[in-house]
Amino acid sequence: MAALSTPLEFADGRVELAEPTLVDLAGSDVRALNSALHAVDVAEKAPTWRVVNPDGRHNIAVGLDADVDVVVDGHVGYYCAGMNKAATVTVNGNAGVGAAENMMSGTVRIRGNASQSAGATAHGGLLVVEGSAAARCGISMKGVDIVVGGDVGHMSAFMGQAGRLVVCGDAGDALGDSLYEARLYVAGSVKSLGADCVEKEVRAEHLAELAGLLTAAGIDADPSSFRRYGSARRLYNFHVDNASAY
Amino acid sequence: MTDNTAPAPDPALRESATFDRATIADIQRAAETGIYDIRGGGAKRKVPHFDDLLFLGASMSRYPLEGYRERCDTDVVLGNRNATYPLHLATPVTIAGMSFGALSGRAKEALGRGASEVGTSTTTGDGGMTPEERGQSKHLVYQYLPSRYGMNPDHLRMADAIEVVLGQGAKPGGGGMLLGQKITERVAGMRTLPMGVDQRSACRHPDWTGPDDLEIKIRELREITDWEKPIYVKIGATRTYYDVKLAAKAGADVIVLDGMQGGTAATQDVFIEHVGIPTLAALPQAVQALQEEELHRKVQLVVSGGIRNGADLAKCMALGADAVAIGTAALIALGDNAPHLDAEYRRLGSAAGYYDDWQAGRDPAGITTQDDELAQRLDPVQGGRRLANFIRVMTMEAQIIARACGKAHLHSLEPEDLVALTIEAAAMARVPLAGTSWIPGHGL
Numbered sequence: 001m002a003a004l005s006t007p008l009e010f011a012d013g014r015v016e017l018a019e020p021t022l023v024d025l026a027g028s029d030v031r032a033l034n035s036a037l038h039a040v041d042v043a044e045k046a047p048t049w050r051v052v053n054p055d056g057r058h059n060i061a062v063g064l065d066a067d068v069d070v071v072v073d074g075h076v077g078y079y080c081a082g083m084n085k086a087a088t089v090t091v092n093g094n095a096g097v098g099a100a101e102n103m104m105s106g107t108v109r110i111r112g113n114a115s116q117s118a119g120a121t122a123h124g125g126l127l128v129v130e131g132s133a134a135a136r137c138g139i140s141m142k143g144v145d146i147v148v149g150g151d152v153g154h155m156s157a158f159m160g161q162a163g164r165l166v167v168c169g170d171a172g173d174a175l176g177d178s179l180y181e182a183r184l185y186v187a188g189s190v191k192s193l194g195a196d197c198v199e200k201e202v203r204a205e206h207l208a209e210l211a212g213l214l215t216a217a218g219i220d221a222d223p224s225s226f227r228r229y230g231s232a233r234r235l236y237n238f239h240v241d242n243a244s245a246y
Numbered sequence: 247m248t249d250n251t252a253p254a255p256d257p258a259l260r261e262s263a264t265f266d267r268a269t270i271a272d273i274q275r276a277a278e279t280g281i282y283d284i285r286g287g288g289a290k291r292k293v294p295h296f297d298d299l300l301f302l303g304a305s306m307s308r309y310p311l312e313g314y315r316e317r318c319d320t321d322v323v324l325g326n327r328n329a330t331y332p333l334h335l336a337t338p339v340t341i342a343g344m345s346f347g348a349l350s351g352r353a354k355e356a357l358g359r360g361a362s363e364v365g366t367s368t369t370t371g372d373g374g375m376t377p378e379e380r381g382q383s384k385h386l387v388y389q390y391l392p393s394r395y396g397m398n399p400d401h402l403r404m405a406d407a408i409e410v411v412l413g414q415g416a417k418p419g420g421g422g423m424l425l426g427q428k429i430t431e432r433v434a435g436m437r438t439l440p441m442g443v444d445q446r447s448a449c450r451h452p453d454w455t456g457p458d459d460l461e462i463k464i465r466e467l468r469e470i471t472d473w474e475k476p477i478y479v480k481i482g483a484t485r486t487y488y489d490v491k492l493a494a495k496a497g498a499d500v501i502v503l504d505g506m507q508g509g510t511a512a513t514q515d516v517f518i519e520h521v522g523i524p525t526l527a528a529l530p531q532a533v534q535a536l537q538e539e540e541l542h543r544k545v546q547l548v549v550s551g552g553i554r555n556g557a558d559l560a561k562c563m564a565l566g567a568d569a570v571a572i573g574t575a576a577l578i579a580l581g582d583n584a585p586h587l588d589a590e591y592r593r594l595g596s597a598a599g600y601y602d603d604w605q606a607g608r609d610p611a612g613i614t615t616q617d618d619e620l621a622q623r624l625d626p627v628q629g630g631r632r633l634a635n636f637i638r639v640m641t642m643e644a645q646i647i648a649r650a651c652g653k654a655h656l657h658s659l660e661p662e663d664l665v666a667l668t669i670e671a672a673a674m675a676r677v678p679l680a681g682t683s684w685i686p687g688h689g690l
Contacts, residue, residue, distance in 0.1 A: 030469065031469065031473070034469045034470075034472070035472055038472055058462045058465065058466070059462070059465055059466045059469045062466050062469050062470050063399055063402075063469060063470030063471070065399070065400075077462075078454075078459070078462045078463075078466070079453070079462065079463070079466045082466050082470070083399035083402075083470055085399060085400075097453060097454070097459070098453035098454070101452075101453045102394060102397055102399070104398070104399065116453075117452055117453040120394075120452040120453040121394035121397060121452055121453070123397075123398075123438070136452065136453075139452040139453070140393065140394060140448065140452050142394070142438040143438060158452075159446070159448060161437075161438045161439060162438050178446065180439060180440065180443070181440060236426075236440065236442075236443040236444065237426050237442070237443060237444050238281070238444050
């Protein structure tokens, strides 16, 4: 691993960031990378990182807890940027299962496609998948914003509790099954809605919300082309007449 | 419940063994309400248990230790396979995972106080970590559950160990539930749920499936916490031999095995009584699995589900466990089902000694409730003291037995110190039927 870079401080107060800290995973390991990214003074001493040759390794840049910017050149395995707080992680490639799972804040951007359970249980921050996301995208989401440039697979936003999921393409079967309070927007077709998920009116505040999310994600799409889905709230309290819906 | 004031029925009346009064009442209740029975606690049916085993105290062939004078150590280290900071506990009696939500904040605080007083660990539950619990727990295990309610990486980093929960003995294969009456503003806020909903918890983790994925998940948790903390894996007892092998191969530092007598805050009665196997049947399977992988005593085994006293503890240790966890017994020590609350239990349709409506949130003891007024009834300092007393008694009882068997540490107890009273227990525990050398299923 390359040595930590240090910001250049000039007499007039200017601060220029040195080159990103370069980590070549062909000659280093994920444990050393994560340990360095967890250093208490990492945001101050090495705010930008470039990771090359990830070769699908799992658990890259997990548990970050500082305002750092990490760019990964290539495909990553499971749980990249898992439990992210504050950091910005960009993957110039595809991501395996559970990208940005349980993210708390910050931004994670997958330039390619994401495997299943992207953004699972995430509490906050912004996850952008520029390609498509597989099944269970946003499963049990708890406040995160997820914007997907392409399609999402089946059971996306299953038991979604809070946050927004924006799908610029199509959604697979059982979208929003057993949904709580997450809000879903889909531009394309929805193969089927899950239990207790219904289409809802798109009002002005929703168009404004969508425009903001698309802008934040850097995706050019017309908010008026989306439909909105949410919970009918019929299953919030068990009633025997709804038994067949469970 | 029987009405003690009613005259005794005619002795000529014969109750059906198949349709006994409890069964009749169940059918009548289902017909009236259209919904299954939900309750707390563990299996109530009689199953082979540790009472079906006896110790062989020392005599001519074994040399006992002098009670109270010769040392019999009780400490245990959990999680030294990979973690920088394994847990070193003074007693092998730990507190099982129980959530804030299922229990009041004061009850969680009392558990932390009691556990810390005797140098053992307590465990969070679904819904996350509370300041009361962290603040009062010297050793706190943080549960990582399928719902991930309240799951926060800061709490992972604040924990002393992490327990990946695959299931629990009361409902292996089932998710959790917390009924709306316990989803107060604080509980709802911690779980990111609307107030008053019947909270459903998923039965499968949202981002992994199967042992290969679990290995990667465990590695992620290690990476996030810089390999400092032991990673436990908790399973409900079913196909224990295979599940333990897979969990150990996936990298677990500690395996928590919960038998069907293990309690729950709220689960369908049919699930509690008809899914899973007894703790006694599961424990030897787990030990066998670890031994075959040459991981016994390297991956520690914590056993729970109906552990009630020092004899149960000693029997678990003799069969190969490294520690036990108590849940229901810990709540009883805090004051659950206390006789002085009998009148209040009766007003709720129960009685002291029978109360299991932990799902309802109306607990007169102030333990399984989110009602502030009821919760105030439990003094966490006094409750902690009672729990500490109970754990001390359990530990001393186990020491008495261990010394009688000539053992200077609880971990030195072994299957050879045990015999069984019944054929079933002998087959499950894999120890001889008392007075014989016969272990059913062995040497045939």
